[in-house]
Amino acid sequence: MQLLFIADPLEDFKIAKDTSFAMMREAACRGHQLSACEPQDVMWQRGARVTAHVRDLTLTGRTPEWFRETGRRAVALADFDAVLMRKDPPFDSEYFYATHLLEQAEREGARVFNRARALRDHPEKLAILEWPELIPETLVTRSAADVRAFHAAHRDIILKPLDGMGGMGIFRVGPDGLNLGSIIETLNRGGAQSLMVQRYLPEITQGDKRVLLIAGEPVPYALARIPQGSEIRGNLAAGGKGVAQALSARDLEIARTIGPELHRRGLLLVGLDIIGDCMTEINVTSPTCFQEITAQTGFDVAACFIDALEAAVSQPKQT
Template sequence: MNLLFIADPLEHFKIYKDTTFAMMREAAARGHRLWTCEPQHISWRSGGRVTAQAQAVTLTGEAERWWQAEPARPLALAEVDAVLMRKDPPFDSEYFYATHLLEQAEREGARVFNSPRSLRDHPEKLAVMEFPEHVTPTLVTRDAGEVRRFHAEHGEIILKPLDGMGGMGIFRVGPDGLNLGSIIETLNRHGASTLMVQRFIPEIVAGDKRVLIIGGEPVPFVLARIPQGSEVRGNLAAGGKGVAQPLDPVDRATATAIGRVLAPRGLLLIGLDIIGDRVTEINVTSPTCFQEIQQQTGFDVARTFVDALEGAAAAPR
């Protein structure tokens, strides 16, 4: 198959842990041809098809210069067997516009994973609100008064921006409410921006578990991202320690229930964040942790993913 990866610049990849690289390596090992581009390389001319200035890429097996690329050329997205949207957040206006171009490419015959419509319809913080039975008490608002009332009700809370990633902009406020007003002003920009507030989950000390769902089925291992020192965030980007663990029965049931709802919407790969037994986020843009799980358990997540990708790309429309 010809596979087009829409991603961040290849020179920014940390291949010892990058999930997109793991996907590419597994696909190349099976003989699939790899193409890459960035979102800004996609265009659509009236009367024509959605096209990317894409490079055919060969993996070298080396640690430093790990790829070789042919000169970029126009490639209609409908010409390849599968398009993988792997651009990291933030989900800003340009990302939003890219999903519209990708949806047009789908109308022209392209197979895009994850579905661009579902990427738009499932913002990673807000998507949890569809599943209240699995979520800690949560509030989405831009109103400072509502945040204060939520804090008064629950005592200890977490506040976060809707467009953050990697633990960016997450605050914990205790029962004393210290700095709550300043934090609200920072996150909601004096009422101009919406934020999310959740009841603090003390089980964070055991880790923020990344549970992967591929083709609607949970991966049998998770990566628990454990906060270090006085840090409340377990995100690896915030210094958390990643420890792979078997998927427990409670989290398996949660992931199975959510996967059965979301996978039919074109979400081939989903990453749940679970603290204790509560889902805190549903990641659909570029879920990670493939390599950390494989390195610690031997379970080849990339192989499972490419199996699912091949099946989805070949399935009748």
């Protein structure tokens, strides 16, 4: 297969843990051809197809120069066997516009994973609202008064922006309400921006579990990202410690409740965030943790994903 990865700059990859790199390495081992570009390299004009200015790659097996560029060319996305959208959040206006270009490419015959409309329809914080029985007490609002009422009811809360990633902008406010007003002002920008508020889950001390779904099926191991020291965030980007563990019965219940439906909608790869018995996020843009799970358990997540990708490409195109 000829694969196009739409991602952040290759030079910024931290290949010791990068999931997109793990996908590339497994694909290359199977003889698939690799190309890459950034979202700004994708364009369309009337009379032509959606096209990307891509870099063709071979992997070197070395660091730090882990790839060699073998050429640059302009190629219609539909000419690739699969296009993998792996741009990291935030889901901002440019990401939104990129999904429209990718959807046009799909109309022209491109196979995009995850599908463009599914990316657009499942913002990572808000997608959980569809399954209220699986999530903690949650509020989405612009209103400071609503947040204060939620805090009064639950006493210990987490506040976070809807467009953050890696734990950025997450605050905890306890029963004393210390700095609640300032935090609301920071996150809602005077009522101009929505935020999410959730009941604090003390099980976070045991880890914020990343449960991966591939083609609707759960990977048998999660990565519990455990906060360190006085930190409340388990995100690896915020210094959390990643510990792989077998899925619990509740993890499996959540995964099997929503996994098949998400796959039906065109989401080949999903990362659920689960704290204790509650799902807190559904990550669809560029789910991670492949390498950490594989290194600690021996379960080859990248091989499982490329198996699923190959199977998906062999099937008739969804409409």
